[in-house]
Amino acid sequence: MTRPRGRLRAAVVGTGAIAHGSHLPALADHCAEVELVAAVDVNTAQLDAFRAAAGNGVDGFTRLDEMLATARPDLVLLGSPPAFHREQTVEVLRAGAWVLCEKPLCLSLAEYDAIAAAEGPDGSPGPYASVVFQHRYGSGAAHARALLTTGQLGTPLVAHCQTTWYRDGAYYAVPWRGRWSSEGGGPAMGHGIHQMDLLLHLLGDWAEIRAMAGRLVHDVESEDVSTALVRFANGTMATVVNSVVSPHEVSRIRIDCSDATVELTHLYGHSNADWVYTPAPHAAADERRVETWRTPAADLPSSHSAQLESVLAAMRAGTRPPGSGPDARRTLEFVAALYKAAFTGMPVRAGEITSDDPYYTAMHGGHPAWAPADTAGGHR
Structure with a gap:
């Protein structure tokens, strides 16, 4: 066109x-x-x-x-x-x-x-x-990604991705929420997907995921809490937490590299001030290098x-455009793998969910009822 x-x-x-x-x-x-x-x-x-x-x-x-x-x-x-x-x-x-x-x-x-x-x-x-x-966009995310992908912070080693929010019963009174057929899942699909996408944007391809999911509070079909352990293709190991039962709401990413820790703490959007760089003891003396970490070229907040x-x-x-094609599919595959790992109790590897896999056609893998009495995969 x-x-x-x-x-x-x-x-x-x-x-x-x-x-x-x-x-x-x-x-x-x-x-x-x-x-x-x-x-x-x-x-x-x-x-x-x-x-x-x-x-x-x-x-x-x-x-x-x-x-x-x-x-x-x-x-x-x-x-x-x-x-x-x-x-x-x-x-x-x-x-x-x-x-x-x-x-x-x-x-x-x-x-x-x-x-x-x-x-x-x-x-x-x-x-x-x-x-x-x-959340991928804005100067803070662009700056952090450039530092990470060019090795200026050293080797990424350990990461944490957190979306702990709070949603009450009135939120789930909207008929399409909390249902597999209309929302596709719980906080992993509808809330934490933003931070998980940003984590992948910063660290690249994931390799393996192990997970648990639980329906701890809300009377819905899908989960209201999920946790995961992730190994990235570059060797980085990460934890992921998604929740809609957390009164103290926060969105957070932390990546510990060999030369510095980079942290982002916010809720629904971020600016440069929300990104914090902490040098490792051996890197702290290089003040010029540390200053380049802390000074993006501009201050453009993340936003639509x-x-x-x-x-x-x-x-x-x-x-x-960015955020399309294989780039965005990687994030959706990550969410599908999180659910498969949680519901089967088995690790899931990147590329494993192919067209003959039940988790290819539905995030619940063909188990939409997900009875609370079923304890397989760590959910109640």
Whole structure:
């Protein structure tokens, strides 16, 4: 699909809180490059409220196909519930538009591969589908990744990835939450996936995972806590904790390298001030080196706006955007492997979940009931 020379045309599908609070400000930040022309929602009251907040010129639709045929957008931002993501993403791609979709992009590796089949072939100008992993973006994450991948912090040795949040019963009263068929999983799939994606973005390919999952508090189908031990391809060993039963909420990544520890502590977004570098005793005397760790070139917070900027640049260039293709699939495979390891009690290796594996088509591996009395794999 040839990209237009003028402003790109964008549409939003799903006009709830994420569209108001994140997509609308991101589009406003890039209004010189992209124009919001349409919005879609079956809830007409919610749709009207979004259009009023967006300003004049945004057409409203209750059907995705009608919007695509009438508005002919270049880019569609999907903020609908996860169960609709695969179908809507494929429909948008087949209409020739690019997609920026809220996590999870889909509910299984099988769905991901169906989306990949609807994209333009690699090396083509698209269209492509990218998943919202906004924690990868911003100057702090870019700086840390550059330091790690070039060896400036020494060899990565030990890591910790933590998403310990709190969600009450009212949160799970929303019908699609906590169900395998509509959310794809619990905090590993719907909450901790952001920090796990960032961990993979910083450390690269994972090799092996062992895990446990538990339903400790909430009366839902999926887990509300998971833990994992991970070995990366580069030898780094890591722990991962995902929870929605933790009153003191925090998102955290820590990576201990041979020359320094890098730590990120935040909740829903980070800036340079949230990244801390602690030199090892033998490296502390090199003040100039330590200062380069602590001074990124700019201070751009992580956000939907930061990720949208990269997507728009890829659209202009006609190249695959970050957070798509094999890059994003690696994160989804990691989550599927975490669930398989937890439910089978066995270690899972990268590349193990192929099309004949039950965890390829569903994160629960064919066991959606997951009775609390079943103690296999460490859950109650």
